[in-house]
Amino acid sequence: MALSPTLLQLANYLTGEFDNQEQAMADPAWFVHLRQWHCPIALFTDDSFTIFAEQANIVKLDQPYRQRLLRLKPSDDAQSLQVQYYGFHNPAAIRGAGQRPEMLERVTIDSVELLPGCILQVIETGDDRFVASPPADARCYFSYEGETRQVILGFESSPTEFFSYDKGVDPKTGATLWGALMGPYRFTKRQHY
Structure with missing residues (x-):
């Protein structure tokens, strides 16, 4: 199945290396300086474009976290796009792949798990x-780590920017715990893949 030009454009916008240096310097009380990697990965290639995502605090680049997959595909009605998120059965086995994309060659469909409610509609x-x-x-x-976590997902993407609205919430109380508490994390694309 050929991927639509719109889906490929979204994939082009999303892939690369990003950071939020300007935002972190302007408002360090609310925004940690982060680096984020969005690397293409050869999974689900028959009907979608898949991206490995990982991020790290700029002062701890050797300790990346939030390893996940974003699968860009047509929505069920084929009139729009959606992003389906996947996790890893063993995130430690893939930790650092943002900086060493050759590690992605060993990822298989069996090493990832669908996160059913973790889906976004894209316009x-x-x-x-x-x-x-x-x-x-x-x-x-x-x-x-043996606990149920909840996250509210969302993003905006352009050729040079990626804004993350992701927020972790307490699944019992609904209280926001981390993430885009004071507006989105505003990442600038530093390198295109």
Whole structure:
């Protein structure tokens, strides 16, 4: 199946190395200086484009975290796009692949797990930007260190920027715990893949 030009454009915007240096310097009380990697990976290639994502605090680049996959594909109605997130059965085995993409060659479909409620609907806004937000009924849960975690996902992407709206929430109380508490993390693309 040939991928649509719109899907390939979104993939082009999303792939690369990013950081939020300007934002972190302007408002260090609310925004940690992060580096983020979005690397293409050869999974689900029959109907989608898949990206390995990982990030690290700039002062701890040797300790990356939030390893995940973003699978860009047509929505069920084939009229728009969606992003389906996947986790890893063993995130430690792939830790650092953002900086060493050759590690991605050993990732197989059996080493990842679908995160059912972790899905975003994507719209193209007409100003060279894509906006991705969860459907109203979507709830993104995953297990981490034996505990159930919840995250509210969302992003905006353009040729040079990636804004992350991701927020971790307490699944019992709904209280926001981490992430884009004071607005999105504003990443600038530093290198294109």
